[in-house]
Amino acid sequence: MPAIRNAVKCSQCANxxxxxxxxxxxxxxxxxxxHKTIIFCRKDQYIFYxxxxxxxxxxxxxxKVKIFKTGIGGRQQIVRLAKPGDILGHRGFGGRNIYPIxxxxxxxxxxxxxxxxxxxxxxxxDPELSLKLMLFYADELxxxxxxxxxxxxxxxxxxxxxxxxxxxxxxxxxxxxFLNATLSRQDIGDLAGTNKEQVSRQLSEFNADRLIKLEGxxxxxxxxxxxxxxxxxxxxxx
Amino acid sequence: MPAIRNAVKCSQCANxxxxxxxxxxxxxxxxxxxHKTIIFCRKDQYIFYxxxxxxxxxxxxxxKVKIFKTGIGGRQQIVRLAKPGDILGHRGFGGRNIYPIxxxxxxxxxxxxxxxxxxxxxxxxDPELSLKLMLFYADELxxxxxxxxxxxxxxxxxxxxxxxxxxxxxxxxxxxxFLNATLSRQDIGDLAGTNKEQVSRQLSEFNADRLIKLEGxxxxxxxxxxxxxxxxxxxxxx
DNA sequence: CGCCTATTTGAACCGGGTCAAGCATTGTGG
DNA sequence: CCACAATGCTTGACCCGGTTCAAATAGGCG
Numbered sequence: 445m446p447a448i449r450n451a452v453k454c455s456q457c458a459n460x461x462x463x464x465x466x467x468x469x470x471x472x473x474x475x476x477x478x479h480k481t482i483i484f485c486r487k488d489q490y491i492f493y494x495x496x497x498x499x500x501x502x503x504x505x506x507x508k509v510k511i512f513k514t515g516i517g518g519r520q521q522i523v524r525l526a527k528p529g530d531i532l533g534h535r536g537f538g539g540r541n542i543y544p545i546x547x548x549x550x551x552x553x554x555x556x557x558x559x560x561x562x563x564x565x566x567x568x569x570d571p572e573l574s575l576k577l578m579l580f581y582a583d584e585l586x587x588x589x590x591x592x593x594x595x596x597x598x599x600x601x602x603x604x605x606x607x608x609x610x611x612x613x614x615x616x617x618x619x620x621x622f623l624n625a626t627l628s629r630q631d632i633g634d635l636a637g638t639n640k641e642q643v644s645r646q647l648s649e650f651n652a653d654r655l656i657k658l659e660g661x662x663x664x665x666x667x668x669x670x671x672x673x674x675x676x677x678x679x680x681x682x
Numbered sequence: 683m684p685a686i687r688n689a690v691k692c693s694q695c696a697n698x699x700x701x702x703x704x705x706x707x708x709x710x711x712x713x714x715x716x717h718k719t720i721i722f723c724r725k726d727q728y729i730f731y732x733x734x735x736x737x738x739x740x741x742x743x744x745x746k747v748k749i750f751k752t753g754i755g756g757r758q759q760i761v762r763l764a765k766p767g768d769i770l771g772h773r774g775f776g777g778r779n780i781y782p783i784x785x786x787x788x789x790x791x792x793x794x795x796x797x798x799x800x801x802x803x804x805x806x807x808d809p810e811l812s813l814k815l816m817l818f819y820a821d822e823l824x825x826x827x828x829x830x831x832x833x834x835x836x837x838x839x840x841x842x843x844x845x846x847x848x849x850x851x852x853x854x855x856x857x858x859x860f861l862n863a864t865l866s867r868q869d870i871g872d873l874a875g876t877n878k879e880q881v882s883r884q885l886s887e888f889n890a891d892r893l894i895k896l897e898g899x900x901x902x903x904x905x906x907x908x909x910x911x912x913x914x915x916x917x918x919x920x
Numbered sequence: 921c922g923c924c925t926a927t928t929t930g931a932a933c934c935g936g937g938t939c940a941a942g943c944a945t946t947g948t949g950g
Numbered sequence: 951c952c953a954c955a956a957t958g959c960t961t962g963a964c965c966c967g968g969t970t971c972a973a974a975t976a977g978g979c980g
Contacts, residue, residue, distance in 0.1 A: 574805070583777060586782045596833045
């Protein structure tokens with residue numbers, strides 16, 4: 445992977461949702477800018493591997509990424525979809541220094557890497573940033589635990605509606621209402637916790653029910669809230 | 683719930699696995715001791731409710747607690763089992779100040795409560811503690827995401843083996859090898875993501891296969907690693 | 921001892937996974 | 951520019967695992 449140092453300054457970055465979207469005069473920002481590396485990734489390239497050593501923490505500068513665990517028979521479980529500004533690899537810091545998941549580009553990406561040592565130095569010197577990160581973790585944990593329940597209790601129709609809504613909520617839609625990401629039926633299945641055949645079937649049903657519109661492999665969601673109403677029985681507390 | 687202030691000093695607490703198990707001369711410790719409240723909970727009492735307001739963060743001084751989300755038809759999904767020293771309520775800090783889950787005593791408990799404001803002050807003034815907490819979150823997140831995959835991919839036999847192992851790993855066994863916690867078949871089902879009938883059936887099978895021994899509702903796990911070998915196909919990276 | 925609740929076991933039904941065939945789309949090379 | 955191969959998507963049919971309903975049994979507690 446070609447890598448360059450300090451190509452885009454954090455202070456000039458457009459990703460305002462990034463953890464490091466900080467006041468310009470911040471000391472932390474200076475430290476980061478001098479130590480980050482930018483990596484270019486082609487579609488389908490891995491950013492890190494499940495079981496691989498932890499280098500540091502990654503931030504998406506541009507592009508889209510899927511994060512997944514591998515299970516039985518190589519079956520993938522997509523754990524999260526990530527967009528510009530999102531953090532990757534923050535799960536690696538626990539006990540052993542090994543990523544428990546893999547991250548793979550679903551389109552060409554630019555990724556910022558901050559090495560572990562630098563990152564921890566930054567946190568040690570900036571308590572507010574630590575707290576901000578902690579709140580982020582709390583939120584991730586909440587979402588993750590909701591998904592445990594959803595996997596355990598939802599039926600296929602609900603799981604697939606939920607998956608489509610995840611894509612919608614993460615990447616949004618283009619001017620014609622089509623989801624801003626091209627995921628294969630297999631990918632959607634890996635996200636929903638089922639297989640590609642069920643995804644096809646349910647999408648056809650949703651199409652017939654006018655909940656979505658299909659055009660080739662592209663999916664249009666005219667009214668996300670109507671689709672979400674399929675899930676109203678899971679009173680959402682989050 | 684009867685509550686008293688400062689009954690057991692953190693510096694004298696036996697729970698060495700607690701986040702606040704700190705060097706005696708620590709300033710943080712002093713702050714905590716002056717501000718914590720101890721709550722007594724009877725078996726089956728709630729410590730906090732899903733959807734209820736966040737008061738602060740809780741630590742188990744003694745007793746056992748289940749943490750769960752409620753789903754369709756009041757069905758519960760147990761998200762974690764907690765033992766003395768464990769943290770409760772740390773998921774509440776994200777966006778809205780509402781607990782996304784409930785915590786209920788599964789036996790009589792003593793719980794330490796530290797109010798939100800105090801807790802954040804402590805963290806702001808003790809960067810190392812913040813980092814320690816962050817690592818804890820990373821670990822929780824990792825475990826949680828593993829369970830998403832497990833719920834999506836494991837069959838019932840595996841899910842129930844996994845649930846029994848969770849109980850074993852959290853609470854251990856007594857001198858005769860029986861699990862140190864009395865959970866109903868329903869509870870085990872809520873943990874595994876299935877129903878009480880399947881739990882009964884699978885436990886009977888495990889019993890016949892000599893993987894466990896049943897004596898009334900009590901479960902003996904003579905060799906946890908043998909039971910765990912049922913799950914070897916999920917190559918464990920964590 | 922007797923009631924009440926939890927557990928076990930059986931049987932029937934159904935959702936969803938799997939296999940397989942047909943169709944559409946994309947890309948490649950002649 | 952078309953033919954063909956390769957890949958991904960759709961749909962149907964079948965079968966199995968797991969849920970549900972129901973009845974019998976065991977265990978716990980007054």
